[in-house]
Amino acid sequence: MSRPLTLRSADADDMVWIHELRHRVYAEELGQHPRNSEGRLVDGLDGDNVYLVAARDADRLGFVSVTPPWVGRYGLDKYLTRAELPLLDGPDVFEVRLLTVEPRARFGASGLLLMYAALRWIASRGGRHVVAMGRSDLIGMYRAAGLRPAGRTVRSGAVDFEVLTAEVAELSRCATGRHAGALARAAAGVDWRLDAPFAPGPDGCEHGGASFTAIGTDFRTLERRREVVTADVLDAWFPPAPAAHAVLTEDAGWVARTSPPTGAEGMLAELASVRGLPPRTLAVGSGSSDLIFRAFGRWLTPASRVLLMDPGYGEYAHVTERVIGCRVDRFRLRREEGWRIDPGRLSAVVADGSYDLVVVVNPNNPTGRHAPAGELAAVIAAAPAHTRWWIDEAYLGYVDPSESLAPLAARDPRVVVCTSMSKTYALSGVRAAYLVAEPGTAAELRRWTPPWAVSLPAQLAAVAALRDPGYYADRLQRTHELRALLAADLAAVDDSVTVEESVANFLTLTLPRGGPSAASLVAECRRHGVHLRDLSPLSPAYEGRTVRVAVRDTGENARIVDAYRAALGELPLRERTLSAAGAGR
DSSP: OOOOOEEEOOHHHHHHHHHHHIIIIIIIIOSSSOOTTTTOOOOOOOOTTTEEEEEEEEEEEEEEEEEEEGSSSOOGTOOTTTTGGGGSTTTEEEEEEEEEEEEETTSSSSHHHHHHHHHHHHHHHTTTTTOOOOOOOGGHHHHHHTTTEEEEOOOOTTEEEEEEEEEEEHHHHHHHHTTTHHHHHHTTTTEEOOOSSOOOOTTOOSSSSSSHHHOOSSSOOOGGGGOEEEEOOOOOOOOOOOHHHHHHHHHHHHHHOOOOOOOOHHHHHHHHHHHHHGGEEEOOOOOHHHHHHHHHHHHHHHTHHHHHHEOOOOOHHHIIIIIIOOOEEEEOOOOGTTTTOHHHHHHHHHTTTSSEEEESSSTTTTTTOOOOOOOOHHHHHSSSSTTTEEETTTTTGGGGGGGGGGGHHTTTEEEEEEEEETTTTTTTOOOOOOEEEHHHHHHHHTTTTOTTOSSSHEEEEEEHTTTHHHHHHHHHHHHHHHHHHHHHHHHTTTTTSSSEEEEESEEEEOOOOSSOHHHHHHHHHHHHEEOEEGGGOOGEEETOOOEEEEOHHHHHEEEEEEEHHHHHHHHHHHHHHHHHHHHHH
């Protein structure tokens, strides 16, 4: 039996070999650099780059380097100015460098798998664009991988290089399409030790909810739900209102077998009454995703231009970029500004009228920050008349209902407010949501709503929940208290980790640079039955270091803290053990 090919991150021992192999290839073989008496080539980016290694037991076969955008500089800066290659100024550009394979391994799978490993590592950190230097004599290989020339050629020593670029999404489609067979054959003999998953999700959209895999998606082992802490999704920790629970359970047989009101008329009427809105301004759906897909599919085309907040809820990027194929830009929320939306900067970005749609999740998921309604309303008022605004208020209940822009949406044809009833009403399982728009827009979306779009259990539970505001006010206040206690307990474990509370039912943990990755922490906590959410794939702004933690009840919060403490203690040992196993066998 052939030994598996291991893909892993480089350790300190690997770096000695990497420097020696670089000298043998780039100085002795290619003449790109002058030879030196030490027989080693080092690089000014070595301390910041990420190196991925392919090896069979102790036999190292090749490596590739990745420079992430948060380093602030790239290898290409030695050859081109930012004016010559403005792509490098983007905050989501990762540079792939120095794909190098030992001569004896150049006809095997090492090179292909190293390129793929770099792609998966970049995608797992929220990368959207790749830039690279490819030898001109190997340009066909790079084109076959999905890279394309950027129109710049550089010379280093005796070697000519083409500057290459591609979108991560396109490279992923190429890898899982054109090269799927080769990757499948190679994967059969791979020991994958990277913290990025080997394969992308089936639809390319990163969601939480891996905890249900642990429970069992075939529903044969639902008793496991009592063993798993599902802090990777933002479902409420508390049950729905007693009346909502009662209508779902008192005659479950009738509820299950009975067709609901065709257009959810009772639910619409209750929403209108509770929210103080005309019924003709409302449309309902089986969750906010239903409304997003339905509305965006009507309004947008591949020619549309959309602005999303970054970081932001991944469903919006998925629908606009991957499903519809729009041109999508990002409004960067900055850690140093507390992740707040700067209204002046946002106004300036949308002022030229180039956007057909601007999406704002407020409060934001995953940053947990809330933009005051007055500030947003002022930005919208000053924006071009043809720019539509989609305001997602799924978490507004945790702030203040008076902060809703629903009254504005009911009269301004440029504004639509979408609200899920999953989070604050504890109805994630039954799927109920609604949007508010001026009557013409709402009527159009109702026409494109299929009959019975909202199930009878969802309609019954939604109406009962809306009729008990006191219950939910108490539960949301208790959520704030639980979040504060959880944040304090987590902060006490390790003061090198930054704990940030949100305004909603979650908080974030940001690990220090040079420490374990967010993906490693999430994986280790799962070994203790606690599922957290790695935010890295949502945005490179998180630098692969931030984890989101949903607030649960007192007992489960204690389990979260215990698992987190154990994981931080075990991770350095586990990572050293894995590195030693990969380098020493």
